[in-house]
Amino acid sequence: MSTTSLLVQSAPVLAQGALLTIKFALYSMFFGLVEAVVLALMGISQNRTLVAIGRCYVSVMRGTPLLVQIFVVYYGLPNLGISLEPTPAGVIALSANVAAYLSESMRGAILGVHSGQ
Numbered sequence: 001m002s003t004t005s006l007l008v009q010s011a012p013v014l015a016q017g018a019l020l021t022i023k024f025a026l027y028s029m030f031f032g033l034v035e036a037v038v039l040a041l042m043g044i045s046q047n048r049t050l051v052a053i054g055r056c057y058v059s060v061m062r063g064t065p066l067l068v069q070i071f072v073v074y075y076g077l078p079n080l081g082i083s084l085e086p087t088p089a090g091v092i093a094l095s096a097n098v099a100a101y102l103s104e105s106m107r108g109a110i111l112g113v114h115s116g117q
Contacts, residue, residue, distance in 0.1 A: 020087075027091045032098030039103035044110055054103070061100035069093045 042054035061069070073093040077084060084092070 024087075024090060024094065028094035028098055031091065031095035032102060035095060035099035036102035036106055039099055040106035040110060043103065043107040058100045058103060061097055062104075066093070066097050069097055 039054050039058065042050040043058075045051055045054075070090060070093040073096075074084065074086065074089040077089070
């Protein structure tokens with residue numbers, strides 16, 4: 001079998017994988033951005049409890065590898081009675097990770113703007 005015919009035969013599978021990757025990226029970025037805004041606002045809050053919760057979340061999510069987070073969501077949540085399909089589990093794990101990183105950028109950007117501006 002030649003390389004060209006192998007590529008032609010596998011093109012539909014590759015296209016399906018590319019679409020799934022784009023879907024994962026878009027959903028994760030959207031939900032991660034929404035969660036990041038909430039976390040950033042928690043980080044600049046006057047409420048010490050909200051600040052502590054936000055910092056703890058960001059610290060845990062940024063301090064653990066993404067692969068471990070994916071495993072915890074997909075394999076760990078069923079132990080708590082929450083069973084998810086692979087795609088939603090992946091989107092939830094990626095969104096949670098993206099949110100932790102984006103929230104720190106947003107918090108820094110908000111704090112970088114002087115109150116008079």
